Structure formats: C-alpha cells, structure tokens
Amino acid sequence: MKQGSEKARYFTKHLFRAGLECPTKLFYKSQDYPENSKALPFIRHAVYNKKLLKSLVRSVHSEGVLVEGDSVRDSAARTGTYLMENRNITLFDPVFVHRRMMAKVPVLVKNGDQLTILHVQSKAFSSRKHQLLKPGGGIHSRWRKYLLDFAYQLYILKQEFPDFSLLPLLVLPDKSGAAHTDSLPALLNTSPGGSPSPAVPAPNQQLLAKLDVSTPVTMIWEDPSFAENHLPKRTFGESLGHLRDLYLQGTKVPPSTGYQCKGCEFNITDEQRSAGKKSGFRECWQPDSAASPDQKMNHVFELIGPGTRQLIEREVFYQHNINIDRQDIHSVASIAEDNGHITEKMRRALQIHKARGAEVPKEIMRASLRKELRRWQYPVHFLDFEAGNYAVPIRAGRPPYHLVVFQFSCHTLYKDGHWQHHQWIDRAENDYPNYELVRRLMQVPDINEGTIVQYSNFERNALKVIGRELRDEASMVPDSQWLLQWIDGVLRRNDSRHPNPPYLADLSRQVKHFYYNREMENSLSIKEVLQSVMSQSDFLKQKYSKPYSSQNFEHVIWWQADKDGKAKSPYAILKETGSDTVRRGAEAMFLYGKLIAGDLSMKEKSAYREALLRYCELDTLAMLMIVEHWKQQLNEVY
Template sequence: MPDKDTDRTYFTKHHFRTGLECPTRLYYNAREYPENREALPSIAHYRYNKKQLTALARCQFPKGLQIDSGSIERDFEETRKKLKKGNTVLFDPVFIHNRLLANIPILEKKGDKVNVYHIQTKTFRRQKSDLSNSAGEIYSKWRKYAIDFAFQIYVISRCYPGWEIRSFFLLPAKYALAKMDKLHEVIGKIQSGESSIRRSGIKKEEIIEPVEVTDEIGKILNDRDSLDSVIAKGRTFEEQLIEMAGYFFREEKYPVTIGNKCKNCEFRIERERVQKGESSGFVECWNESLDINLDNSFKPLVFNLIGPGTKHWVERGIYLQEQVPDGEFYTLDTISNVQGKFNEKQRQSLQIMQAKGNRGPEELVKPNLYRELNRWEFPIHFLDFEAGNYVIPIRKGRRPYHLLVFQYSCHSLTEEGHWNHYQWIDGADGTYPNYELVRSLKKIPDIEQGTIVQYSNFERNALRGIRKELLAEADQVKDAGELTEWILQIINRHDSSNPTGPYLSDLSRLVKNYYYNAEMEDSLSIKDVLQSIMSVSPQLKEIYSRPYNSENYNAAIWWQADPEGAAKSPYRLMLEDREDEGIRRGTEAMVVYAQMLSEDLTVEEKQSLHKALLRYCELDTLAMVMIYQHWHYLMEENWN
C-alpha cells in the first residue's frame, strides 16, 4: 500500500495476512491502535532493500510508466486510463475492488495477456529447489509471500476478469554476482531521475531471478483448505477474504483466543507506553481472556522466559511465570551448587522464582568466569563493528546481502586502569569499506598484543569474510598479502575458554554461561545486561556518576537513577537531549548508513548521521568496558 496515503478505508494484502495469523488483530488495525516500535528498524531496513531491488527490476522495462498522482483514488483512475490505451508497462498501478486494494510493483500488458511481477527481497537459489513441491504446494518458507501475491492477483482478476494473468516473483538470486561497481549509486541516480536507464548499462545485471508461480497462485486461490487460518473451516480463499474484510470494515472484534502467537503481536506495545495511557491491543485481549490485570502489573509471561521450551506451558493454559507449578523448575540450591555453566532451564528457573516473589541472591557467578578473566592479558581491546547486509552489492563480484562493515569502535584498557578510545567510520566517499576497516584496525596501538574482546562472534566472522574477499582479489589490491596475513593472526586466536592465548574472547558467551544478577529480565543483549549490572554495582555507580568525556561525548553522566532507584539504561540516556539523530540498535545503524550511501543529503544532514553512528558504536564498546570493570571488582573480592 503506498506510503503517500494514510487513509485506512481499504483492505490490503497486509490486513489479509494479519487476519490469517490472528483475525482479532484486524479490529486493532481498523481502529489504528498503537503498534510496537521494536520492529521499526527492521521494517525500515526491509523497505530500503525492497526499494533498491524494485528500482533494479524496473531497469528491465525501460519504457515503463510510473503511476504516482498523489493519492490512491487518482492512481486508480490513472491506472485505468493507461490500461485502456493498449499494450503498456506500468510501475505501481493501483487496483480497487469492493474496497480491496492491490498495488503492483510492475505490470506488463500485451492485449489480454498480462504479466504481474511481485518483488520480494528473500534470496532464491534455483539450482537447489523451486518454490513448490511436485504437487504444486508452496514450501512453508515461501508461503506468506505467495499468499500476499494471491491477494493481489485476486483483486486484479476481479477488476479485469477477461485477462489471462501470469504471475512472477522477482527475487534476488542467491549466488549471482554484481557486474558493476557502485551499483547502488547508479540505482540512486535512476530513482532521482538523474540518469538514463538505457545509458547506464544496468540492464546487464543478473542478480534478479524471475520465478513463475502462476500455477501455485492458482492453487491457493481455487482450492479449499489452501489457507491455514483460524476461520478457514473448509472455506475458499474468497470466502475467508470476504469474512476478514467484513470484520475489518465493521470494526468488529473477532472472538479472542490467546496463546503463543501473541508473543510477537504488533499491538503488544512497550510497558512505558501503556503506563503513560496508550491503548494496548495485547493487554485488552489478555484481560478479556484471563482473570488478570496487565494494565497495572505487567506480570511476567512464560513466553518471556529466556530460551526455548515454553510452548508446553502455554498449551496447558499456564501463561504467567508465577503460575508455573513447583517441581517444574530448578530450586535455587540446585542452581547454586551446580558447577560449569548456566543452562537455559536454570535461567528460566531464576526468572520464575523472581516472578513468584523469591528474588534470591543479588548475583550468581560461576567460577569459570573468573578463571577466564584471569587469563586475559593487557592491554584489553574491546572491539565492536557496525555492518549492513544490503540486497544490492556496492562492489563488483559480490552477491546480494554481502556483508559491508562500515565502522568500528575500540576501547583499549591498560593494566593500570587507563583507557584510550579509537574509532573509524567509512566516509561514503567511494572507497571500499571492508578493506579500509582492516587498514585502520592495524593502526590501533598494540592491537596485536594482549586480548581482543567482542560481544558475540560477529567480529571474528566478519574479518574471516573480508579475508576471503582479499584472497579472491589479491591481484587487484596492492596490500592484500599484508592485510590477509594480519587478519589471519587475529581470527586464529582462541576464545578464552582455551587455556592457550592470545585471545579473541566472546563476552556474550561469558554472560550466557557464567553470570546472573537479580535485575536481569528476559534478554541477554549487551544493552539489557549493562543496565542490570549498573543497577547492582556500587563501583560502576561511583565511576559513571562522574562526567565521561571522549571525541563523541562531552561530560556524559552514564549512571542516573530511574524512578525505582535502579540505573537507567545508558542507551536511553544517549538519546536524551540530543541534537543529532539517535541510534539505539545495530539495525538502525544499518538504515542510517544506507541513507548516507544512497540519499542526496546536505552536508549538515550527513554530519548529523555520521555523529549518531559514532556515538552509538562508542557506547557499545564502553558497555563492554563497564561489564568487565564490574566483573574485575568481583574477581578481586572472590577469586583466589
């Protein structure tokens, strides 16, 4: 549905798929209930890739006409006029039937024979398999995309019943290689009207795979029980569509059923927003179905327990962590006395005990945490990369979604407790970021010495991928030999679980296996772990109640109390009273870097995004420093 029109008087493919998953959500859609914001960065990243792929696909149709008159109704009329003129190719034509709306990326008409192209960003590998089995049934991983497409075809066929329609997915080919350098820049110029499609030579690109799905779409449209939905009951596609649209337009709530499907409901908004008075569809559903009041308590739910294995409780009607029967989780004594590492069942048990009112010890630390920290050699380099995977490669010879590492931050800590901060960010100036990153890393003082620390194994894997690139282009990159040799000595380091150094250690593994505190909730992300540790650490409170200064921060006070007396998240504090655009997570950083690459920004806009990226990445490595500092204090007190 076009972004230009916010009028929700139409029923779209998005609404239909929502109804298949949970028809009750149509009520909240129709009444425009607020939605969870956690998914917004991922949606923005998807939209960027979809926009890029669509622009590339349209280069195969140089005579295509854009439908863009400013509103859905005018676009619908413009589509009808263009179709009456005979053979044509249309971009973004609009079709409306009984308030059902279809918006098509590309439509090709030759008489009554029409090809409809539906663009998706999921990669496809024809050599491995097609989209459907021998019976013409779409494989499950492609099914939701096929249902979206079937909705579009249904609407078009009702508008023009005499058409002979063939349906095609246009997908990024998984192992195709870009033939042009800076393909994203060429696409950007085409999108802005600055470059001729014919002149660009872009038609020779082969990273888009056309896949005909006419028969598969027909099967979905025509077979009973072709859809797995709450209201299917042997009904046809059309019958289900009509019923769902009816609920939506009447703003009538389908009878509520709760379960594991509610975990990722978009109307499950953040606790703070509910407490400020915003309406939560999730809360309404659960309060209607259960004798609880989530408005006030926000009692922990079982599907918020860390790790898998919670579905069996939901299926038994056990929805709150406090309802889990005794005997179905470990006791505190059992967990405390077990050596080795925490497993997911133990972590779940600690969460359940808290939900039942037994807070337990402030912290639990397995001895192996101290054992590994004691192996680390100074200087300790806390390293974090920011990277993006974009459907259109920026360098020749790369596949769709090739990893692009555009930034790093490094806090280097000496044995005396002094630190230095080093950083690098791609200037979007035409150089290849992956290689420039390594050249810059090599300049960090003593980076080959001591211990390198990452949060997850991402940095090791990213360097491994860059080394493969350099080996493949050794004849084109003058210092390829030097760079590959340097990378090899870094990625061949052991993690600190191995008794032999030097180390490239994974801090997230140490958190997961050996550390727990009573402020931890349902996440082991660095942001949530940091906030929990700051809330229990008097040492961090003392250090970070004082001003922190760096290239990117001026007198930042990282320890500030929330209304309950715990520590506020530094990631939230970073966004308060800022002049630049804020970034809270890695997906947002990907979107911001894509803006810098592809959008026509002013110098001021680019500087603002540049500053936001630097601030965010620095906080990630500072967070690792803070976690280490707290653990180091514990080790001095408890480790002999």
C-alpha cells in the same frame, strides 16, 4: 499518491496477511493500536531493501510511466485510463480498487491483452537450491505468505480487468546471482516517485530471480484443500470479503490465544506501556489488566530458552503458575551453590522463582569468570563492528545480502586502569569498506598486543568473511597479503576459555556461562545486560554519575535513575544526545543503507555518521563498563 487520510477506507495486502495470521489483529489495526517499537528498525530495513529491488527491476524499463494521483481512487482511475488507451505500456505503481480493497504493484507491463505483473519481495531466494512448490505439488511453507500477498494483488486486478490474461512474476533477490557493478545502490533511484535509473548496466538483473507463479496463484485461488487448510472461508474471494469487513467495520473477533501469539506485534514494550500506550496482546490474554501499565505480566513467553510451547499446551500461561516441584526446575539454593556453568535452565528457573515472589541472589559470579579475567593480557581491546546486508550489494561479484562491515569502535583498557578510544567509519571516500576496515584496525595502537574482546563471535566471523574475499581477489588488492596475514593472526587467537594466549575473547559467552544478577530477564544482549549491571553496581553508579566526554560525547551522564530508582538504560540516554539516534544494530544497518544510496545532503550524511559513531562507541563502552564492574566485585585491581 496521497493516502494518509484514506487509511481506513481500503483493505490492503498487509491487512490481508495480518487477518490470516489472526483476525483479532484487524481490530487492533483499525483502531491504530501501537505495535512493538523494537520491530520498527527491522521493518524499515526490509522496506529499504525492497525499494532497492524495485528500483533495480525498473532500471530496465526506461519507458515506464509512474502512476500519480491525488488519492487512491484517482490513481486507480488513471491506471484504468492508461490500460484502456494504450495497447502497449509499462506502468510503475499502478493502483487497483475493488469493493474497498486496494492493490498497488511495482511494475506492470502491458503487451496487447497480456499483463505481466512484477511483484517484488526482499526475501532471499536461490535459483540453484529453492523451489516454490513441493515435489507433490503443494506450496512450500516458507514461500506461502509471499504468494498469498501476490495472489491478493492479482485477484483485485483480475476483478477489475477480467478480460486481460495475467503473467505473474514474483521477483526475489537471487543468492545465486552477483552484482556486475560496484556501488550499485548509489546508481538506483529509491526516492518516492523516482524515475528509472538508466545508468544501471543490464547484467545487474542477474541479482533478481523472476519466477512465473501462475500455478501456485491459481492453487491459492481455486484449490479447495488450500482454502480448507489456510483460509478462513471456503474460497479465496469469500475469505477476502470476510477479512475486509472485519477491518472496515472495526469488528473484534474473540481472540484464540496460544503459542502462535508469541511473536505478536501488538505485544508492546514496557517503555511503550509506561507511556500510556494500549497493548493489544494484553487485551487478548488479560483483558482486565490491560489498562495497568505498571503491572508486570510475567507471561511464559518472557522466559528465556526453550520449553514455552509445552507450557502453553498444558495451559500454563504465567510464570507464577508453573509447578516448581518438577524435576527440571532448579531450586534457588542449588543454583547459587553450583560452581559450574549457569545454564539456560537455571536462568529460566530463577525467572520463575522471582515471578513467584521468592528471593533470588542479587548476583552470581562463578569462579571461572575470575580465572578467565586473570588470563587476559593487557592492553584489553574491546572491539565492536557495525555491519549491514543489503538486497543490492555494493561491490561487483557479490550476491544479495553479502556482509558489509562499515564501522568499528575500540576501547583499549591499559593495566593501570586508563583507557583510550579509537574508531573508524566508512565515508565512501576510500576502497571497499571491508578491506579499509582491516587497514584501519591495524593502525589501532597496540592492537597486536594483549587481548581483543568481542561480544558474541560476530567480529571473528566477519573477519573470516573478509579473509575469504581477499583470497578471492588477491590479485586485485595490492596489499592483500599484508591484510590477510593480520586477519589470520587474529583468527588464530583462542577464546579465553583456553589456557594459551593471545586471546580473542567472547564476553557474551562469559556472561552466559558465569554471570547472573536479579535484574536480568530473558535477554542476554549487551543492552539489557549493561542496564542490569549498572542497576547492581555502586562502582559504576559513582563513576558514571560524572560527566563522560569523548570524540562523540560531551559531558554525558551515563548513570541516571529511572522512576524506580534503578539505572536507566544508557541506550535510552543515547536517544537524548542527538536528533538522529541509533539504538539497535538494525537501525545502524538502515542508516548506512541510506548513506550508500547517495541521495542525501552533506548535512544529512554528517548527522547519520555522527549517530552511527555514538552508537558504536556506546557498545564498546558497555563492554568496558561490565568488565569494570566484574573486576571491582572480584577485587581484581588494575
């Protein structure tokens, strides 16, 4: 169905949800305002998971007919023809249109006068633990938006075909279920307009919870108290018409700003604003400055840590308006002179002081940082995993969203200052990736010596997951005891805050507790920390202004100046090294998901793997760079 040119002509469930969250969003949607680009990888990953689930649902309906039309109106007409001319029929992607509101459902099964509608969502559900309704009969808040989506779809259908009885089934990945088949995603047809996947064994349906939601949908449609609490008008139908008209007419409702705006998708990045994009978020909060891309907003939402809600409730919206005489706002001097942990409150205070124009320290390095770095034994292995969780698991016996670790990068730093890089990525040619990863890690030179460094506890936790799997499947994996022995040895290592080596050290904890520089803001992710460190470090500037070459890079200059003379983010430079670029973990998850789905050409697979290898290498190089700067500043020679 070709819908691109018809976008503004129809109201959809996504617009309905946006309008319920904030009616002003409908104006920004109608005018094609950009959304925050950082959210895009997560959206793509969620869409991919939904495609897997839809394909799994359809795999038991080999008789299904795909509704294909040249336009929304044509697809709706074809849907109507199929329903009226067939007593029993299964439709994929049937389309319904009512008063310029459009609905498309994944699967519809007609048996006589009854329509069974299967609506797929990717949010995990446990049939053993979760209930959609509270004991008193209300809808649990965590499921409300999904039920509202479905209620919208069903309402449009019912208006067009009032004589049919409806059986609405909400389909969710069931954490209590498990896959029956290995490599299940590769068996599913996720291509647009794809036919069912008949090779999928029916027992894999236990991955899906199919919930009759007739009661909550009726409540959404008809309960006055639900409308009073959750809808803009007295009835569901009036609410739909109201929000539809706002969107189609391009009406801008005066914004009601508050804490609910914190996650607004129209709060775009500085990079997007510098490129001349309009910020809907700024238009709501600062309409007079919305067109000034270089003007920093310093909203309290940008502060690190908790406490933002209380500021908003006191109508303090900008950092420079915060009263620094309050007892909970540390002075700059007290933070600099303190030798304990740099707390979240201290970081928050430094942000506030900087926003108010005060001079803050260029850099703070607590004595404990030197102490810990001196504990590290060489060689130092900077280790990073890339992993994904998918609604349809890749190994039998696993539930939805089971962790798959498909890649590692390791920069090994030796005492004389030289380093080596080692890597592995799953190529779907070997055993289960989680087990193959451990085998390949064990082959990294000197991995059992010295110190392993991670950024956060993700690598430790991933090895715990793999260890539990190996214990459960010990009889199926010939080398399980060997692998478990190695995993247990790594997990017995202490973090370097303890006096006794060997270590599995957490670099993110050291950053959080012992390090600050004035370029830091509200994020301690490795991407933001690296850029801030590079902007401070003459050593890194000198070293990485020279070409860097490795297995994945050829003559890349990692230190490049931005328009303000500060260091450009290496993750932005990464974008320039290849056409298929990964800059965030969610993008890596998405690309690997495409790889395991099995519908790519060899050229596409090669390009995706190269992109994943470049991204993962940069993550461990980032750790190495940060430590190189610290050692230089602390006069710690190799």
